[in-house]
Amino acid sequence: MVSYPLTQRPRLHLRTAHLLGTRARFALTELMLWASIYPAYLAIRGLTIGDPDQALTHATRLIDLERALDLFHETALQQLVGSAVGFLSVYYMIGFAPLLVTVLGWLAIRHPAHYRDLRSLLFVSLGIAVFFYVLYPTAPPRLVPGLGIADTVGMAGHDTGSFAGIRINPYAAMPSMHVGWSVLLAIVGYRATSNRLLRAFFVAHPLLMAITVTATGNHYFIDSIAGATAALAALTMVALYRRSRSSASGARGSIKSLQVVPSIPPACNEPAAA
Numbered sequence: 001m002v003s004y005p006l007t008q009r010p011r012l013h014l015r016t017a018h019l020l021g022t023r024a025r026f027a028l029t030e031l032m033l034w035a036s037i038y039p040a041y042l043a044i045r046g047l048t049i050g051d052p053d054q055a056l057t058h059a060t061r062l063i064d065l066e067r068a069l070d071l072f073h074e075t076a077l078q079q080l081v082g083s084a085v086g087f088l089s090v091y092y093m094i095g096f097a098p099l100l101v102t103v104l105g106w107l108a109i110r111h112p113a114h115y116r117d118l119r120s121l122l123f124v125s126l127g128i129a130v131f132f133y134v135l136y137p138t139a140p141p142r143l144v145p146g147l148g149i150a151d152t153v154g155m156a157g158h159d160t161g162s163f164a165g166i167r168i169n170p171y172a173a174m175p176s177m178h179v180g181w182s183v184l185l186a187i188v189g190y191r192a193t194s195n196r197l198l199r200a201f202f203v204a205h206p207l208l209m210a211i212t213v214t215a216t217g218n219h220y221f222i223d224s225i226a227g228a229t230a231a232l233a234a235l236t237m238v239a240l241y242r243r244s245r246s247s248a249s250g251a252r253g254s255i256k257s258l259q260v261v262p263s264i265p266p267a268c269n270e271p272a273a274a
Contacts, residue, residue: 030108030119039166041126046166050137055171059139062174062220063147071221074141074214075148081215088212089152095209096178103189111192117238118188122181125234129177132226137171142217149217175226176219182209183231 066072081088107115142151143159159170186202193199206228213219219227 026112027108030115033119033123037123037126041130042166044130045133045169045172048134049167049169050171052139052171055137055139056144058136058174059141059144059220062138062222063144066220066222074217074220077211077215078149078152078217081211085152085215088215089154091208092153092178092212092216092218095205095212096181099205100181100185103185107188107192114188114192118184120238121184121188121231121234124237125177125180125184125230128230128233129172129175129180129227132174133169133172136174137169138174138223139171140173140218141214141220143170152216153218155218173219174223175230176210176213176223177227177230178213178219179206179210179224180227180231182206183228184234187231187235 063072078085104115104118107118141147141149142155155170158168160168183206186206190199190202193202210221210224210228213224214221
């Protein structure tokens with residue numbers, strides 16, 4: 001057991017108290033951010049639920065686009081996975097919010113800088129996604145008659161339900177943020193760890209989620225592509241914002257350095273000696 005001299009103990013207590021206070025402020029600030037931004041996102045989704053006929057029309061257009069691109073294989077994928085659809089239905093649920101909360105908590109405790117990166121990226125991607133949810137409501141495959149795609153997760157009750165008094169939007173399918181957030185989680189998680197198993201999981205997670213959301217009847221393939229695109233757009237926007245801030249800070253620093261340079265007084269003309 002390490003013992004400290006009596007003169008050092010007050011300093012040690014002060015350092016510990018300062019560290020605990022800093023972490024408490026960090027946790028409180030982050031909880032307040034999440035408690036304000038994510039419910040606002042859910043409220044916008046819930047208050048702007050599109051017309052069912054319009055959502056089906058948009059879904060039909062996406063299906064036509066997929067057929068033109070030879071991407072419409074959702075029914076075939078659900079048949080292909082067979083009995084594994086049970087595992088995928090579970091992964092659809094635990095591979096989103098529970099996994100996200102777990103990774104965010106790990107990053108917040110062990111890698112705060114990476115936590116801030118992921119949190120910022122998630123918020124920016126939410127803003128991108130909600131724009132499309134409002135303007136382009138889309139019925140998921142399981143709600144389109146005639147496709148023969150089953151609701152393996154059992155989302156029918158979820159579609160008519162609510163969360164904290166906010167209605168669930170069944171037509172927020174395009175883009176798939178199950179996939180978009182999985183991409184962001186994988187990128188930041190991969191950077192934060194050197195463990196090979198964890199890195200392998202982070203690499204596989206977005207692909208597995210893309211298969212999952214389609215095999216369970218909740219998204220089209222093109223939804224997953226759009227979700228990954230929204231994630232990459234968030235990465236680009238955050239990078240550009242940070243670069244502009246860095247440039248602005250550098251410019252301010254240059255101006256300040258010029259301002260503190262002392263001016264050299266003009267030489268005095270001394271009278272010539274007699």
